[in-house]
Amino acid sequence: MALISPSRRLRRTPFSDGVEAAGVRAYTVYNRMLLPTVFDSPQADYAHLKADVQVWDVACERQIELRGPDASALMQYLTPRDLRRAGEDQCCYVPIVDNAGGMLNDPVAVKLDQDRWWISIADSDLLLWVKGIAQARGLNVQVFEPDVSPLGVQGPKSEKLMARVFGAAVQDIRFFRYAKLDFAGRSLVVARSGYSKQGGFEIYVEGGDIGMPLWNALFEAGRDLNVRAGCPNLIERIEGGLLSYGNDMTAQNNPYECGLGKFCTADADFDFIGRAALARIAAEGPAQNLCPLEIGGAAVPPCDRAWPVMQGGETVGQITSAAWSPDYACNVAIGMLARDTSPEGLSVQTPDGARPVTRRARFWI
Amino acid sequence: MALISPSRRLRRTPFSDGVEAAGVRAYTVYNRMLLPTVFDSPQADYAHLKADVQVWDVACERQIELRGPDASALMQYLTPRDLRRAGEDQCCYVPIVDNAGGMLNDPVAVKLDQDRWWISIADSDLLLWVKGIAQARGLNVQVFEPDVSPLGVQGPKSEKLMARVFGAAVQDIRFFRYAKLDFAGRSLVVARSGYSKQGGFEIYVEGGDIGMPLWNALFEAGRDLNVRAGCPNLIERIEGGLLSYGNDMTAQNNPYECGLGKFCTADADFDFIGRAALARIAAEGPAQNLCPLEIGGAAVPPCDRAWPVMQGGETVGQITSAAWSPDYACNVAIGMLARDTSPEGLSVQTPDGARPVTRRARFWI
Structure with a gap:
């Protein structure tokens, strides 16, 4: 793996000092902002996320x-x-x-x-x-773009930690709802949401000046909960079927083929951009579908480009995210397959050679 | 420096195989695409750029x-x-x-x-x-977004190299003009342009399939010219006053304060977005100005955020790009200073402490 060169163009966040002190090892760039990707190792970060509680610098969710x-x-x-x-x-x-x-x-x-x-x-x-x-x-x-930077608190112990910092009111927040709760005399949007399936919250930190005070308060309150700095984890988010824009879908994809039809109003009585196109796609049905896929063999290399999925010598789709899952002891993956692709004889061309592919009925988590 | 995590979202380019084979050490991300930043070292890459000829993967100029x-x-x-x-x-x-x-x-x-x-x-x-x-x-x-990926050929020997691959016609291309020239049976836009002051060309490679054939042809033709893989060089581009969007200016800046007034028609008889705002700024004059600055002392650390420029205890501006220049034996920098800032007693707050700052009349190259 290559290094990442620092520059102002790759924006730091209100939490960057904490991320660096926690020993971040790797970043990606997301919305022209630094997003940590590894602290210990992807595998160790994954195990910790599923067991304890992590604080995530997701300020890049601008x-x-x-x-x-x-x-x-x-x-x-x-x-x-x-x-x-x-x-x-x-x-x-x-x-x-x-x-x-x-x-x-x-x-x-x-x-x-x-x-x-x-x-x-x-x-x-x-x-x-x-x-x-x-x-x-x-x-x-x-x-x-306001001065608002989300901070994630994710993992099975996240509610316990959040209650210590924001009070018992966090327990009443329903999934994808929010409450306005106080920190340092400021009223912050605190939502039960986040990019993992381990449960947790996102705090919309309004004002970068309270970023590190809040970061520090969470770490102090969570010492006995084994709180650590973490980040969205590639393995866990594939297991949970959490899609990544730019990886699993791009502007070349429509929401129906991404499994997002339930968020689209096909016969809308209101106007929106793309209405006619989506009505047509809804009527015809999408030509391909995102789905959970299992790749055979040992751990795959990093999926840094779309890998073609083949059947009988023909390309029938592509894999766009893949990683070895320690918990499920297989390569978990997300990919797009042409409509009506039969499940037999699928394989994927990885940089290490061809591997068998199995289509699954659902994601792992 | 931390590592960069690979993913499809950080797009590869038609030249990535060549870049990797040439031993790229570091990247930045630019338009969600990989842009190499270091091959040997920033200093060695810089010396080579000024002496010979380099081939640059600037496909990220989408x-x-x-x-x-x-x-x-x-x-x-x-x-x-x-x-x-x-x-x-x-x-x-x-x-x-x-x-x-x-x-x-x-x-x-x-x-x-x-x-x-x-x-x-x-x-x-x-x-x-x-x-x-x-x-x-x-x-x-x-x-x-078409399938077009610029490839840069930069350095004093670039015309010689380009003539060997595209023919003598390259010599007739004037600065910021282009000709359509053949490679592999395809007609490509070849412009005399590029993000260095060492002279050179940008080839708008239409069709990713001819990316590596063109890359290889340039390296084969340039062996005796000491051609190497290169990239935009931080030191050289500051010496030359080449601005970087996201570093030296953002959406918070107007073109007049960035020294781009000559590209703006203040009293336009045609309509364009921002016309009223620019007319007002042109009439009042900008409140601050981008300028070349020299920072005293030994080599500065990487400028990964705006560094405040102070005068008599007050903030009068910021530095947004800085690097140690081997050729000029000083820290070359670009920064924004409030209008009418007097030249005496300027200093910059770097992460390593305060340094004296000198405003220069012009850039180094």
């Missing part, structure tokens, strides 16, 4: 704030998901597509009130899309 | 293609630079700003013909901005 009288109208115009009955404590996973139905991002929209939303984005500069749309339509709404 | 009857109208609407007399062999450095005059990108626009442009982008997803604008305005133009 927010787009919509503020003004047209905020809710713009939010609805941006997504095929019907948001008209979204509650004011709700976080909504929302596909965002272009006119052709291609996925531009798969963020979480956080409704703060009727005139104010945050869009917590995956890895693309969705801010430019939203600003362009808002401006060209002459909407009465400000669109900008 | 292209946005505008194609259709409204392509030229859209291109003009996107930038304050007057493009109405741009020639069909011209490459134009064009600031792209939002409604408030904030820089969204500083790409090179390549005019292919009246109905077809490429925008060769710096590090932001400008595609989303352009698609959003084109769609919302109902323009008759396709906007997409």
